[in-house]
Amino acid sequence: MMTKMNLVDVRNEARKKLMGICGVYKDCDGSPMRICQGQSYGKPLKFGGIGSGTSFHNNFLAFRKYNLKMKVIGDHFEPDTSYDFFGKKLSLPVMAASVAGVNSFGGESLISEKEFCRSVVLGSKAAGTVGWRGDSYNYSLENAFGIDAIAEANGWGVKIVKPRDQESIMKFFKKAEQIGCIAVGTDVDGCESFAMSAHNIPVFRKNLDDLKELITSTKLPVIIKGIMFVEDAELAYQAGAAAIVVSNHGGRVLDHTPGSLDALPGIASKMKGKIKILLDGGIRTGYDVIKALALGAEAVLIGRDIVRAAVGAGIEGVRIHMEYLQKTLAKAMKMTNCKDLSEVKSGILVKT
Ligand SMILES: Cc1cc2nc3c(=O)[nH]c(=O)nc-3n(C[C@H](O)[C@H](O)[C@H](O)COP(=O)(O)O)c2cc1C
Numbered sequence: 273m274m275t276k277m278n279l280v281d282v283r284n285e286a287r288k289k290l291m292g293i294c295g296v297y298k299d300c301d302g303s304p305m306r307i308c309q310g311q312s313y314g315k316p317l318k319f320g321g322i323g324s325g326t327s328f329h330n331n332f333l334a335f336r337k338y339n340l341k342m343k344v345i346g347d348h349f350e351p352d353t354s355y356d357f358f359g360k361k362l363s364l365p366v367m368a369a370s371v372a373g374v375n376s377f378g379g380e381s382l383i384s385e386k387e388f389c390r391s392v393v394l395g396s397k398a399a400g401t402v403g404w405r406g407d408s409y410n411y412s413l414e415n416a417f418g419i420d421a422i423a424e425a426n427g428w429g430v431k432i433v434k435p436r437d438q439e440s441i442m443k444f445f446k447k448a449e450q451i452g453c454i455a456v457g458t459d460v461d462g463c464e465s466f467a468m469s470a471h472n473i474p475v476f477r478k479n480l481d482d483l484k485e486l487i488t489s490t491k492l493p494v495i496i497k498g499i500m501f502v503e504d505a506e507l508a509y510q511a512g513a514a515a516i517v518v519s520n521h522g523g524r525v526l527d528h529t530p531g532s533l534d535a536l537p538g539i540a541s542k543m544k545g546k547i548k549i550l551l552d553g554g555i556r557t558g559y560d561v562i563k564a565l566a567l568g569a570e571a572v573l574i575g576r577d578i579v580r581a582a583v584g585a586g587i588e589g590v591r592i593h594m595e596y597l598q599k600t601l602a603k604a605m606k607m608t609n610c611k612d613l614s615e616v617k618s619g620i621l622v623k624t
Contacts, residue, residue, distance in 0.1 A: 328523025395590025461498025540568025558600025
């Protein structure tokens, strides 16, 4: 009889398959020693961070600036990690990030784009959460791998479109609306997308009017991803966005940015309560998740670890990975005396 896989099996499998692309290290920290790193001097981006990898590395370092205050005397409870995302009850405030383009990180012989998207969307759904899907140079309305996977999951997903020309984005939004997606959005920091520019697909900076046009073109909630500056957060809010993702794109669009967690407190102090604030970049465990929530994010997204889970064991790999995140978050909440997400506050953190 086959024994059930666990997360170690999934990651061991991913390590074998991703040889030469990703070491599936204990710490995915974007340090210059990692095999994914060192894009300088013309090396392709693949799975690493842009340029020297400083932005990718800063995402990791930002989480090491905080530790958790243990508070363990009091009545017993089992933490409730459930989270409401646009009216859908999720088992945890963690979703799969909008990663696309297996051929841009060198994974095309390991998993097809179609199977990758299915693994992320259906695996996240099986764990009670949501898979977001991204966009790449080989996506079109006819080859809409992400939207197709979300359609298979009866609309249970989020579609993020690169900042292409306005008309193309609105067509993707319309298609996402037709299949009943939960929300759509655009990664405004993708105006410097390595994959798009390497294949001559134009992407653009977006101004307030552009964002308003996109947001009013659809009935769905619109998410603006790639916010690192409070002024940008304010503009997304003014345009009518339903949510922002504080993100430096996993350190893949501009060298030498702070970590996304570094940018969060400033943005949260001005925007919390006005707009939904999400965050990604460098989150590997539930202990990282609770730090992001304590500093003002409502929920977070996981990029590279979900790629490793999908390559390692497809739908099942993603489900197992999400369940690991739920368990470690629940443990962090119990040990810091947080019964539910509303009790996760900055007071549970110690700055190192
Ligand atoms: C290989 C790869 C491809 C990505 N493609 C997209 C994309 O198509 N759209 C997007 O919004 N973000 C994309 N991202 C960024 C992720 O959505 C996310 O912001 C980032 O991976 C989070 O950091 P983490 O990998 O440390 O979790 C990509 C990231 C990676 C590693």
